[in-house]
Amino acid sequence: MTGRLRVGVVGATGWAGRELCRLLLGHPEVGEIVPAARDTTRSFAAVHPNLLGSGLEFVHLDALVERAGALDVVFLCVPAGEAMGMAPELLRRGTRVVDLSADFRFPDPALYERIYARPHSSPELLPEAVFGVTELVRDRLPEARLVANPGCYVISVLLGLLPLAEEGLLGSAGSVHVHAVNGTTGASAKPTRDLHHAEVFGSMLPYSLEGHRHSGELELHLGRLAGGPVDVVMSTAHGAFARGILAQITVLVPPEHRDGLSREALTARYLGRYGSDHSGEHFVLVNDLEKRGGANAKEYGAYPRLSNVVGTNYCHLGVDHDPARSVIKVVSVIDNLGKGAAGSAVQNMNVMVGLPDTTGLRAYAP
Amino acid sequence: MTGRLRVGVVGATGWAGRELCRLLLGHPEVGEIVPAARDTTRSFAAVHPNLLGSGLEFVHLDALVERAGALDVVFLCVPAGEAMGMAPELLRRGTRVVDLSADFRFPDPALYERIYARPHSSPELLPEAVFGVTELVRDRLPEARLVANPGCYVISVLLGLLPLAEEGLLGSAGSVHVHAVNGTTGASAKPTRDLHHAEVFGSMLPYSLEGHRHSGELELHLGRLAGGPVDVVMSTAHGAFARGILAQITVLVPPEHRDGLSREALTARYLGRYGSDHSGEHFVLVNDLEKRGGANAKEYGAYPRLSNVVGTNYCHLGVDHDPARSVIKVVSVIDNLGKGAAGSAVQNMNVMVGLPDTTGLRAYAP
């Protein structure tokens, strides 16, 4: 590791922390990684055997805080409610913070308190926290001290609806319906019988039907893009795979926008917004295989498939139209630990320190 | 096999045919199974090695037709468009027919022709065909000559929405949104690279976003139950598992029905409709584990999980309420080849010949 950047990872025993370390180990501008945890009894490679050989070892959280002034960026991969206690001290010592938890995603502490059912201990930091969908806030990141990485579902849905929101298609037509299936790294890492491999294999586990916390996060940020209130009805489940989110989104098209809608036209709009083959937003790729004449495109190839983004920072989008019911269908796939968490965090770091978005993040899915 | 019933299975090389044979082999009242196919070159056990030992062998389709008069029931597991050509001759020879395809599901041939893009060759049979959700048509089955087994998605959604439809909750409030994930036995059995194990593993494959054919089937039959038109917006995908459907359904509650809604109240309604622990509809089980004080019920146990019905004829239902968005959430899980196809077909046969629904079908999931 010969790069100039020194970075810390708090909460490095979890899956997001593991993925951050993995990405940072392959990042050409990173010269030092400090993986910190409260419990440092086990060796790093025993906790993360996929990183055997890296030579990394855990340091105690306190030691990282002590050294914070010498670190360019510190990533926080801690449960909701812990980051708001850590960030002030880290910032005071002069490092910059990318928080992967929900603690700094809501400018209004009251909203945070309602959704997460706890008071916010650092409301004074909320005004400066940048909600880090890189594609939307690229200009603000170079100056940012504190970045709130969005929720994994939120990234997949915001990128999926951006072209529609910007054109006023979310309008006042009512609700957006999101059905999203997440891998088991999206569940708690705490071992329980429900998450024992033998109980999950071949199954699917719906959860949070009473309203997922990311619904509120989406309503806030989607509402801003749409220029008005948007209801987001979410149905979530864990699938029996380790990584990835498949989000299927339906939007009822307001009557005034129904003319001329077609799959082809919608795909063209998305390509217009995001570009083709990395010509625009590097990490957002619109599935236009049908348009390209891929012989198989009528079949499953016509839509994004989950496995094509696992292990990467890419988001694949597909869009279609059900003319009989006047709904637009959007499919958005990301890796919940990649673009949905660690990848996105590194992308934000890149822009914060003046690098291109893509540094260290171009890998395609195996 | 010592039972009195003699049954035929047309299209016995496919997965629905395999599952029918499996269920019929364990059925105490079945004495003879005639598995028929157009291609009889391979031995039965080579095509269905899970049934090694059964002693069954394929007969040619023509031979089955010849013997049809001696068979009590013939099941048709053939692609859409083929059953309508076979049923008249089979009925003429005096057997009864349970068709697992879509050919006899629409009383109006024009609707069939619109959805399946082909003319209907036996429209004269449509008036007598019974749409076979056993739970809804139990009284009509003993006299039925021709039963149209519903689509797999349709069974899962109809059972999931029945209590709401019967109480007028689907009303004119707008659309029902269905997101359903089906196993790969729900896809074509024709080998393609898209369905090669290596391409599906760890993935999810969205499909038919332009409108799944079962949307129309659902709109027809749900509309009847609801007493008025219902739009059904479906998003479908294949998950990387062989069997099972997880359907997650959202229903916007009309303002006049919003008072007093709660998960507890909804669960009570569903239990009122379907009974508890087989006290009502044997194969429809409402997940009320939270109510029973299962310590883990707050977690995944609070909702039906897919694996709990795979290999069975059961449908597990769970219901919840998102109060912030006034929507009811329903989860319905079935085995697409069990209750969604072969199990349901055997259940229909049971009632047709005067047996209890449950004969040969009580097995729980491994």
Added chain:
Amino acid sequence: MTGRLRVGVVGATGWAGRELCRLLLGHPEVGEIVPAARDTTRSFAAVHPNLLGSGLEFVHLDALVERAGALDVVFLCVPAGEAMGMAPELLRRGTRVVDLSADFRFPDPALYERIYARPHSSPELLPEAVFGVTELVRDRLPEARLVANPGCYVISVLLGLLPLAEEGLLGSAGSVHVHAVNGTTGASAKPTRDLHHAEVFGSMLPYSLEGHRHSGELELHLGRLAGGPVDVVMSTAHGAFARGILAQITVLVPPEHRDGLSREALTARYLGRYGSDHSGEHFVLVNDLEKRGGANAKEYGAYPRLSNVVGTNYCHLGVDHDPARSVIKVVSVIDNLGKGAAGSAVQNMNVMVGLPDTTGLRAYAP
């Protein structure tokens, strides 16, 4: 449940206990099931949601012991070392015991103590304990009070080598090599991070390379069949599936037996021992699909595949010959919780109480 038999299941919260309850619920001669556990705080259906609807509830272990005299058979599904403390009291109260643990598998307590590293507290019961591979001890079971169900690997390997052992082919030629992959229900049900779904997905986990405990069990019982000492070198791993064992066994053929060896001849020998299509041992099926002319038999169909026995009490066997290296290859697949544990235990119970082996156990794999 209208049968005459009353049975108890101790350790009913685990996976073997779950499968026993599932099988007993479908058993036509069982009239009462008493699932017992030390911890009865959760409802039965919350622990075993696949059995929702059964109406079973846990009773405390002490309550089962009190009632033991009224039970025909009690199954013990407890960790090694616990059954030997429970069995004496249960037997004293007049019930019969089928123990699924290792406690009564070794006639010589010293061998048990060496392998399991603890003293045996009930050595006086060892002489009467019947080592319950049903196919080998059918005559002794009607009189047995105490049956020691064999280890799951042991059943798969013993059935796979029986025809060779009986013909003297294991001879003094040296070692038998067993490579066996077991599902994650074969691992501990105790939740750990190693067994969290996200860590196991897409992986394989070798374990016990220093010598699996079942090696000793196999050497003892295989040695008896072979009439002389046999070394069993085992390599074991968990695969990323919930249920099933694939055992691949290689046997070096002594020079005096090498003439005339061929796949065809070996398959014929196995068919001679076990019969074809349930004509001999009902639950042991020899894969002879190549012989039957299944067109696909040259490919994977030529050998047993794991999925064909999951959820069942069947063992599928395949046998082949590598002429260049003079080894016989045997493939044996079972369900580790079925024929490898609960299925086998019910099969033993059947013979103990005078029923055919097959009662309640004929189901084929979904």
Added chain:
Amino acid sequence: MTGRLRVGVVGATGWAGRELCRLLLGHPEVGEIVPAARDTTRSFAAVHPNLLGSGLEFVHLDALVERAGALDVVFLCVPAGEAMGMAPELLRRGTRVVDLSADFRFPDPALYERIYARPHSSPELLPEAVFGVTELVRDRLPEARLVANPGCYVISVLLGLLPLAEEGLLGSAGSVHVHAVNGTTGASAKPTRDLHHAEVFGSMLPYSLEGHRHSGELELHLGRLAGGPVDVVMSTAHGAFARGILAQITVLVPPEHRDGLSREALTARYLGRYGSDHSGEHFVLVNDLEKRGGANAKEYGAYPRLSNVVGTNYCHLGVDHDPARSVIKVVSVIDNLGKGAAGSAVQNMNVMVGLPDTTGLRAYAP
């Protein structure tokens, strides 16, 4: 792509070709990739949707051959028997060839003909072909025109046994037993019902029990290392995962080498041969987590797990000792498409063109 190297990939529609393109797209010294196929009707991204965005398109095989003189290296990912027809012309035109098939792995054409049942059409090239286990032939690669990439099983086993072979431990003690489970990308990409996802899910498929072709390849090259004949008895199966090989190897220790054997001593020997944490062979990592005091090392962490190398060029090795049976157990895991094929091929290319082994290949497993 700004590097200096221009490379061709023949057979770019398959999985090895896909992985090669993926690795080359991330290789900092590669400036042009020419993916060639006989069938160029489908777009590259439709065949390889994981590489959507790369901008690659197929060229016809003939066009690649025409341009061969301008390419630094051409990789052949074609079925056994095709490469020997292509290599002479490619070499004549002045490019260098890395062949991933079996065609140039055997110096003696008679051996090739015996194992692959076809005559060798280019025996004149065999003497110069370098059998490309990079770790063994690093010195010969800079001058090599033609490299024969080893079989995927062969790489995993050779790396696993190298330290034992070099110390004479394979001796004349008899056979080496290899049990190896490969993902379904290791099977044919040709769609068949046997490989349809629905048939493979939750299963394992043994194959080639009559003797895998890689046995002969191993016997040849292992024999050279061991300095005498070695029998390699292989048992192979496909597991229900897309990528990766788990090889479990047992070696009977000759009596004269049994003293002082222990897991600790063996691990030290392997570390001595391969180094620790990339200090020696970068891509061969010895699992010494127990030694490092990883608290979990007694459990599954003590051995290599498959998922830790999928998507990478790493080989993880673990070694243990069963003292009761005097056998050494070796576990070797690789990605069959990575270190087992495309990764290894790129590693060879690196050394051929004067780069460090590791260029473009350092990524750890997600």
